[in-house]
Amino acid sequence: MGAPRLRRRDDAGDRVVSGRLLLLVESNTTGTGRLFARRAAELDVTPVLLSKDPARYPYAAEDGLRTVVVDTSDADRLWEAAGRLAAEAPVAGVLTSSEYYVPAAAALASRLGLPGPSADAVRACRDKAEQRRILAAAGVGVPGFAVVSTADAAVSAAATRLPVVVKPVQGSGSLGVRLCSDLDEVAGHAGALLAATTNERGVATPGRILVEEYLTGAEFSVEVFGTEAVVTVTKHVGPLPAFVEVGHDVPAALPAGLERELRQTAVRAVTALGLGWGAAHVELRLDGPVAKVIEVNPRLAGGMIPELVRRACGIDLVRAQVLAALGRAAHPERALYGRASIRFLTTDRDGILAPDLTVSLTRAGAVPGVVEAVLYRAPGEPVGPATDFRDRLGHVIAVADHPAEAAGAADRGVAALAGAIAATPLDRQEALT
Numbered sequence: 457m458g459a460p461r462l463r464r465r466d467d468a469g470d471r472v473v474s475g476r477l478l479l480l481v482e483s484n485t486t487g488t489g490r491l492f493a494r495r496a497a498e499l500d501v502t503p504v505l506l507s508k509d510p511a512r513y514p515y516a517a518e519d520g521l522r523t524v525v526v527d528t529s530d531a532d533r534l535w536e537a538a539g540r541l542a543a544e545a546p547v548a549g550v551l552t553s554s555e556y557y558v559p560a561a562a563a564l565a566s567r568l569g570l571p572g573p574s575a576d577a578v579r580a581c582r583d584k585a586e587q588r589r590i591l592a593a594a595g596v597g598v599p600g601f602a603v604v605s606t607a608d609a610a611v612s613a614a615a616t617r618l619p620v621v622v623k624p625v626q627g628s629g630s631l632g633v634r635l636c637s638d639l640d641e642v643a644g645h646a647g648a649l650l651a652a653t654t655n656e657r658g659v660a661t662p663g664r665i666l667v668e669e670y671l672t673g674a675e676f677s678v679e680v681f682g683t684e685a686v687v688t689v690t691k692h693v694g695p696l697p698a699f700v701e702v703g704h705d706v707p708a709a710l711p712a713g714l715e716r717e718l719r720q721t722a723v724r725a726v727t728a729l730g731l732g733w734g735a736a737h738v739e740l741r742l743d744g745p746v747a748k749v750i751e752v753n754p755r756l757a758g759g760m761i762p763e764l765v766r767r768a769c770g771i772d773l774v775r776a777q778v779l780a781a782l783g784r785a786a787h788p789e790r791a792l793y794g795r796a797s798i799r800f801l802t803t804d805r806d807g808i809l810a811p812d813l814t815v816s817l818t819r820a821g822a823v824p825g826v827v828e829a830v831l832y833r834a835p836g837e838p839v840g841p842a843t844d845f846r847d848r849l850g851h852v853i854a855v856a857d858h859p860a861e862a863a864g865a866a867d868r869g870v871a872a873l874a875g876a877i878a879a880t881p882l883d884r885q886e887a888l889t
């Protein structure tokens with residue numbers, strides 16, 4: 457890789473490029489991807505986004521982020537791209553904020569001799585069936601599950617367990633995760649999932665799905681860094697049969713015993729999976745007094761959770777993750793004792809966004825405690841009921857000293873934001889004709 461170089465001018469423009477590069481392999485599309493690049497720049501490292509299609513991330517152009525177009529699903533193409541960049545300036549780290557590219561980033565980091573999680577561990581973890589088997593074998597609580605590759609096998613597995621959750625073995629953002637109440641629904645949904653040959657990133661699907669016992673207890677996540685539980689988060693999901701995350705409260709307000717149960721289970725899960733490097737996002741549901749793991753993501757949480765943790769606890773998990781990738785010590789210590797809540801805007805019916813969104817945004821922003829109100833869609837866009845994270849329309853973040861105040865302010869804020877949803881496209885069409 458050669459010795460560190462002095463600052464130089466970037467070929468692609470006249471931005472100043474620092475002596476070392478942080479390679480970002482693709483990005484998530486909702487929030488933290490942008491923050492990784494910003495934190496890197498704050499640490500005097502130049503972020504470079506490696507992507508098949510950088511246009512997927514509008515923030516890259518908005519922030520003037522350097523991008524390299526490369527087939528990120530091909531390890532050798534990534535290696536060659538890293539080699540070309542290393543000829544310009546030393547590569548100091550490799551990271552991703554995208555669930556889908558954690559194994560690719562880990563493998564590239566390892567090949568370059570840079571810090572990162574075990575590529576084998578993250579690959580196994582990303583396959584929810586494999587993850588379930590490892591956790592069950594290690595005695596970590598998980599819902600009852602069956603791995604199947606035909607709709608008939610899904611029906612057989614569901615027969616004694618109804619209602620069941622039927623879901624892909626790989627995925628993110630609750631895509632394809634559905635509660636099925638009878639065997640016809642199981643057959644229909646399992647058949648639809650198995651018929652899809654590629655996921656939403658265009659990657660081939662494995663031809664297996666999970667049929668799981670439905671846990672009805674409250675849902676939480678524990679944000680783990682290394683093998684330390686940093687913070688526990690209360691999660692809210694929208695109406696069944698989908699499981700769209702519609703809000704988070706940070707930190708969760710819990711009795712000490714329950715907090716301990718969640719934290720210990722999350723750390724045992726991370727350890728059993730051979731993770732323990734950088735951030736992991738562990739989702740759990742209660743089954744009586746016992747915490748059971750819904751999923752371990754071998755990456756930083758999405759859904760703006762890192763931003764809530766920063767606002768409530770003064771812990772910057774994105775910065776910690778970037779520091780870890782650069783091989784620098786990162787100790788996420790709590791520095792604040794506030795509360796932060798987010799509520800996502802969703803709708804239960806077809807509609808359209810108003811031509812002027814500023815009124816609703818201003819009203820939401822004016823709710824005491826609200827620190828951020830955002831809409832993700834343009835005026836006049838059609839909207840409809842949410843089945844996965846992509847159908848969320850915006851969010852409101854509120855902070856306060858007490859949990860109920862932060863949650864109440866976020867609820868009031870998102871209710872104000874809902875004023876942006878107007879008549880259905882059909883009504884509008886009729887009105888226009």
Ligand SMILES: Nc1ncnc2c1ncn2[C@@H]1O[C@H](COP(=O)(O)OP(=O)(O)OP(=O)(O)O)[C@@H](O)[C@H]1O
Nearest residue numbers: 599621627628629630631633668669670671699751
């Ligand atoms: N066995 C189960 N019992 C109860 N709820 C479940 C179960 N499996 C999944 N869910 C619900 O569905 C949501 C999404 O499931 P899961 O985490 O497996 O999918 P995902 O696509 O990886 O979602 P995300 O990226 O949001 O974590 C969970 O947060 C939980 O609310």
